[in-house]
Amino acid sequence: MGCVGSKAVKGSDRHQKKVKRPKPWKHIEAITRTQLKQMRDEFWDTAPHYGGKKEIWDALRAAAEADINLAQLIVDSAGIIVQSEDLSTCYDERGAKYDLPKYVLSEPTNIIKED
Template identity: 75%
Template sequence: MGCAGSSQTKGDGSVKKIRKPKPWKHTQPITKTQLMQMRDEFWDTAPHYGGRKEIWDALRAAAEADLTLAQAIVDSAGVIVQSADLTICYDERGN
């Protein structure tokens, strides 16, 4: 018998498998250099919006890795994945 609020999970507990996000499109054509600059700016400023730098570093490493390695990074960093494409994630503290 379980808790009143418990639910059945699939074999591996509450771990959500990640997947590649849908392709992103800018409103205007941009060069690869511009795209890389935009990515660097995002990752440089992201910790200022909340959360620990270590978690942001783990998310960046996961975003730049293949899916198997990305899953391992997210799992080992204790990141709680709400959206399988990593657009919504939390750390253990809820940040």
């Protein structure tokens, strides 16, 4: 039984935020796609060492690399609690925090073409 002002929430999601595309951002200096890929690979290789569960890190990587609809499905299926709609701050069901840098979520506006 809830409070007088409480409402039933549709579906099984408690207070789940809907995943949205990250806002445009600019890297401190122009970088190539190869450099961006290297930064992303380094982050994902070391992410489990920041704490939390490897399975959640794997799900976050899959969500970050997927289109927005699939990302929402991945997050919901993994039980990830989205704090920031762009996935930059998330929690697992045990309360462990997962911070994702901008560069793993989207490309900067000042990316340069490689020759």
